[in-house]
Amino acid sequence: MSNVIVVGCGRVGSQLANMLSDNGSNVCVIDRNPDAFANLGRNFNGSVLQGIGFDEETLLKAGIEECDVVAAVTQLDNTNLMVAEVAGRLFGVPHVIARLYNPDHERAYMQLGIDYVCGTSLVAEDVFSKVVAGHGSHLDTFGEFEVLRFSLNLNGLGKKTIRVSEMERDHDVRIIAFERGDGSASSIPTRDSILYHGDTVLACVRHELIESFSQYIQD
Template structure:
């Protein structure tokens, strides 16, 4: 069970918290205003904590020392940046995600190596997909796409192998390169290249397809 801290309990934070808790994630929501927790509704079964989201004492009480993911989704870009920087630099949280309002800051976030979601539409759904897939395979974000490295899971595919062209055509992904699990040989694939279960893959995947593609990523 993943431990997730969400900082900000507005419309996005509350929606994200309910989506995660209903998918068996252990969630703690932090907000500076206690009345914001009313947005969660009665179905939310996680924890809430009033306090400043980048305060170390607050984050420790929220469980950051055993945390897998921190998502900062307040209405302030500066606050969100401070939250994720404290989480990753001080506590080594493996997956931090910031909501970004000012698109002119995207280049700065990319240079910092931060995972973020920019814009107002479907923000909770995008962050939910990122959390469900996991950080271990994430390399970078680029526009509407995630660039990821992972060991491919083909246990559910016949003969545990698949052609690159079939995978790309049916699942909206682009395979950039791969390394064979059995011998370490690397290659830039053609459409006819075959991937085998356990091969290491670098791929470009649209944000909105992350959750459905998750079955191809070994945990």
């Protein structure tokens, strides 16, 4: 069960908070406007906190010191950027995701190495997929693709090895590189390369496929 702070309780933030709550996460929603919490509805199981999302005291009250993920999804890019910087750099939150409302600001987000979702539709679904994919597994975003670095989990398949071609075919991903779990070797794979449970894998995955692919990501 993960601890998630969602900053912003508009349409996107409230939808995301409900999705995460329904998925079993402990969710705290921050918004400066207390009336915004009405967007969550009666079935929301998390907590709410009135305040400014990049204020240190507010974040401490929200439990940021035990937080796995912070999602800054207000309609103000500067606010989301400040939340991401404070959460990531000051508090060391493992996975910080920011909504990018104006694509003109994309370069700034990329230069700062911030994980982001750009757009005005399906934003909640995209952020949810990033959270479900596993904390700290994200490396970069390229358009509709995510580059992930993770420890390979094959427990759900009931076997200890898998061929690269099988992973790529079944999940429409590209395995870029891998390193053996014991650090003995690393390689750029061919389609016939064999991966072992516990290997470190670098993969390129489409946004919409991250949730289904997350079965391979070891927490």
